[in-house]
Amino acid sequence: MEAILLVGGQGTRLRPLTISTPKPLLPTAGVPLLEHQLTRARDAGVTRIVFATSYRAEMFTEAFGDGTRLGLEIVYVTEDEPLGTAGAIRNASAALTCADDSPVLILNGDILSGHDISAQIAAHEKDDAAVTLHLTLVDDARRYGSVPTSPDDRVLDFVEKSPNPPTNQVNAGCYVFRRSVIDSIPAGRVVSVEYETFPGLLAKGETICGYVEAAYWLDVGTPAAFVKGVTDLVLGALASPVLTANEHGVLLLDNATVAPTARVGGGTAVGAGASIGADARVESSVLFDGAVIEPGARVIRSVVGAGARVCSAAVLEDCVIGDGATVGPGNELLNGARVWPNVALPATAIRFSPE
Incomplete structure (x- = not known):
């Protein structure tokens, strides 16, 4: 057929x-x-x-x-x-x-x-x-x-x-x-x-x-829907012939690393070569290949592009970070904020939300 x-x-x-x-x-x-x-x-x-x-x-x-x-x-x-x-x-x-x-x-x-x-x-x-x-x-x-x-x-x-x-x-x-x-x-x-x-x-x-x-x-037309689709696949809410659901709620691809004190779950997918540092929290999120989540950062229901970096003490909730971008220490990005590829946000304590 x-x-x-x-x-x-x-x-x-x-x-x-x-x-x-x-x-x-x-x-x-x-x-x-x-x-x-x-x-x-x-x-x-x-x-x-x-x-x-x-x-x-x-x-x-x-x-x-x-x-x-x-x-x-x-x-x-x-x-x-x-x-x-x-x-x-x-x-x-x-x-x-x-x-x-x-x-x-x-x-x-x-x-x-x-x-x-x-x-x-x-x-x-x-x-x-x-x-x-x-x-x-x-x-x-x-x-x-x-x-x-x-x-x-x-x-x-x-x-x-x-x-x-x-x-x-x-x-x-x-x-x-x-x-x-x-x-x-x-x-x-x-x-x-x-x-x-x-x-x-x-x-x-x-x-x-x-x-x-x-x-x-x-x-799968919006960032929120994309995140939901990935996490549902990882958690087994949607069966796929190319994926086995992970009972721990995390998919680690080749050479991905997670520090022992990091908290990761909720259907998170961690791309090849990506890393999550000590005491970081990553929940219901998608990390593309080579993404870096530094110690103490928090990433919730977000997408972090290939090679992008989320620095220590930064907070992301419902956000999209483009390939190669950097979110500097102390940034707080919420409610659909988007960072374009290769943009570097400096260290700051300013809270940014498009709403």
Whole structure:
């Protein structure tokens, strides 16, 4: 079976982490974010994946090559101008090799999901649907596109970000398309699946089904969501074929060091060659390769970029520190503060919060 993986976005909400690295390639519990999806798709029977790339496209080839390492065949199609979700799918379809009536799995590169891909594909084939959407359940659907369905799982409507959503079933961004439906999407222009493709199919009487499963699902679009995704993987709240949950709540990668008196936990991932000094506290955080947390520093629910340094007595809560940056002694950064790559904050006792 073939799949298309959408990885063209710039990840602006995750800056400065995405200035030099596309969001789908950010280190996520020891591997690129995408690798968790790729291995789950492979285990569901996908053998060939077309990457729909745009931003820093060459980095995906460097990371995954032809896919052999993961037991997949990977090919790449790059869009020169943003084409929207459906437009990107249509553009990437030029590299598909399957027949018109074959199912094609569509994945989004910024999602972590534990739903049963095989069951979604089976439901699609059983219903002979044009498209089958994974629908997840949320407490508050106002921020999402809600998708009401009939008792036999037929999609009735698509309601985008309504103050009064008709259901708490929302579009989770994983689709199974019939190949011929992809080929019917207009080529060479911007097309939205949510606003054009799906409503158009409904209007023509095509069968669109919803596969509803309330498994783990997370849109990794913000620093807080990224931290949650990593810590959930480390703690085992989301199972991944490439990771074993750590009962102590910490993932230490190659040559990472933690001083005996440091307190580290909450699903923290400590990158290769990173170090945590004596009496430091690191909780529910992500340290990229080579990051340094000096003695007595405190890092809570934050991301510290590759080679960055958090000096003694500094405090970070809900922050992002870019690659190679330095947070000098005594700084207190709170509530979403972000430090750009290679910036050095001098020693200070000033408290900084963007709020």
